[in-house]
Amino acid sequence: MPNAPVTSDQALLLDHQLCFALYSASLAMTKLYKPLLDELGLTYPQYLALLVLWERDGITVSELGDRLFLDSGTLTPLLKRLEAADLVSRLRDTTDERRVLIRLTAAGRALKNQARRIPGCVLQASHCSVDEARALTRQVKALREQLLA
Template identity: 70%
Template sequence: MSTAEHATDRPSPPLLWLDNQVCFALYSTSLTMTKLYKPLLDAIGLTYPQYLVMLVLWEQDGPTVSELGERLFLDSGTLTPLLKRLEAADLVARQRDPQDERRVRIRLTPRGRALRDEAESVPACVLRSSRTALPELQALTRQLQALRAQLGQA
């Protein structure tokens, strides 16, 4: 009898059930969340990754590319094309840091700053769709951030 045949003739232990996997709960929730965001972001002309970049910039304009990457957990190979598309849309400008020419700072353009007003309705729509109280979502966010930090130390 092959290993494959042997594995299917006994029930899988609960430890291996899909619905008991935290990774699947996070993955499937992330997919669902991204689907929820899509029409909201389409209305303001952003993709989900672009929205994340813009959120960081609306919070603090002018980070370096490396600071932005650290904040978003993205490497420069992923971030650079994203920033080029935002620059082509006239939402951000990439500028060499005058104090250190090796560093590139990302700054909002007037159009990028103005887009923030259009984006202000997005979190409220997501909150309504979640049918969850704001304090509960904030607690969940803190739990997920703590889990991310713990996994990052593993």
């Protein structure tokens, strides 16, 4: 049974808002990533898309959208920019022309080697141990799942 809602003015203090803590942490994280990704010529959403493709190449646009929690209207321009940069190619599935497959190009695969240093830089900046970062990631993912349920 959930806890009773807090109704005092204390509940409306900005520093007591979980949403603000997550939002401001997200802004700080994006700010940290920017110079690291600028070196690779990527935006943060492009980096996220490549992370998915480095895990599993040749997925559909809808599978990528599911992994990133993005709709096709947001993904299409992102993928067009990655394609223009020769990092991915988009191909119609020969078995079902409604599906578009995304594949890494040689340049997209090679960029993975340059990106390998980024997680370590982020970990160092966070002053978290690997175990602490993994635990925090699990907590935030569990929160996301609870909110989506």
